Amino acid sequence: MSRHAAPESEGTPRSRFAGAAVVVVNYGSADLLARNLTVLTRAAEGLTTVVVDNFTSALERENLRHLAADEGWRLVEPPINLGFGVGMNRGVDAARESGCDRFLLLNPDAVIEAEAAGTLLERVVAEPSALVAPRILRPDGSTWFAGSDLYLDDGRIRSRRRRLDSVAEDRIEPWLTGACLAVSAELWATTGGFSDDYFLYWEDVDLSHRVVASGGALVLLDDVTAEHAQGGTQAAGHSSAGQPKSATYYYYNIRNRMLYAALHLDDDDYRAWAKQSRAVAWEILLQGGRRQLVESPAPLRAAYRGLRDGARLARRVRRATR
Known part of the structure; x- marks a missing residue:
């Protein structure tokens, strides 16, 4: 760049x-x-x-x-x-x-x-x-x-x-x-x-x-x-640290990471990303701070669904493009 x-x-x-x-x-x-x-x-x-x-x-x-x-x-x-x-x-x-x-x-x-x-x-x-x-x-x-x-x-x-x-x-x-x-x-x-x-x-x-x-x-x-501007939308990797995010933010950031991997990475990098999925998902959750994880189950549920659906989608895309 x-x-x-x-x-x-x-x-x-x-x-x-x-x-x-x-x-x-x-x-x-x-x-x-x-x-x-x-x-x-x-x-x-x-x-x-x-x-x-x-x-x-x-x-x-x-x-x-x-x-x-x-x-x-x-x-x-x-x-x-x-x-x-x-x-x-x-x-x-x-x-x-x-x-x-x-x-x-x-x-x-x-x-x-x-x-x-x-x-x-x-x-x-x-x-x-x-x-x-x-x-x-x-x-x-x-x-x-x-x-x-x-x-x-x-x-x-x-x-x-x-x-x-x-x-x-x-x-x-x-x-x-x-x-x-x-x-x-x-x-x-x-x-x-x-x-x-x-x-x-x-x-x-x-x-x-x-x-x-x-x-x-x-x-x-x-x-x-x-x-x-404040009070607007959230972007991947650029929200204020500790500011709670929506379940949508967590779900799609976690899901789409593996979609990108399936579309653009070679086999070695794809496997490396898959192995790191849970660790990276946890880091994405922590962008919203720890307090939200105590106050509501919604962030953890969104992360789980993002991991599950991301893995399924990535496997399907990988098969279709190979």
Whole structure:
């Protein structure tokens, strides 16, 4: 993964965003969109906005319809919850139908200014084979994301700032979080977008892998920032330590680790990840602190189901791809 300073911006706001779209997948977060997404869309003249509403309730959908109508956003309304990756794919499809050729993929809990968004989108025009991300900050100014590493020896994830010097570089795969990504239509077509298999979590790790495998590059622009708002969604490996997580977070992070292994690893690494599954699952649980494990059985149940279903799914995928 390369780290760069952003280029100087050029052009008027309209020329800068013409042909570009911001794509957001919503899941019960209309209030976040009203607070966060409007920071960008009201300032970025000419930017197309596509929101995919993964269904939660009739009231949420109606609220989002009113918001989208007021703001001039295009709303995609699947009748069910498609998950993050499939939802984002639907949103990019809609943006392409609107004539857009570059996309900013954004979480509802992410806030980015128009200047920063424009810089990310300009980078993918200059380098169409690059998947581009900003540095993401917490509201207090501390770093939430500045690149992540996947360790091939055991399937653990660490931030790039905590990279282990004892591990060879070819045993580490960098990846970029799906919380805020810029991508060209060319690279999207080359990779096929997000995999449909993950539903939630690890789809950005998978996409990063396929970008590099296709000859593309992962680019982190250190001097371009977005903000990860409090009270929003949770991302693999980047939630605040000790903050309780949802059962969904535990289940899919544990399950999808082995799905990724089945899809992308050789036999030796696949077996090594399988042997470490329980230990890694426990570490994922502890991201939410020990107190939650005393207060409710839900986290442990989610972890058990994630281990069970991940092993079953991995074996099935492994057989089908061999």
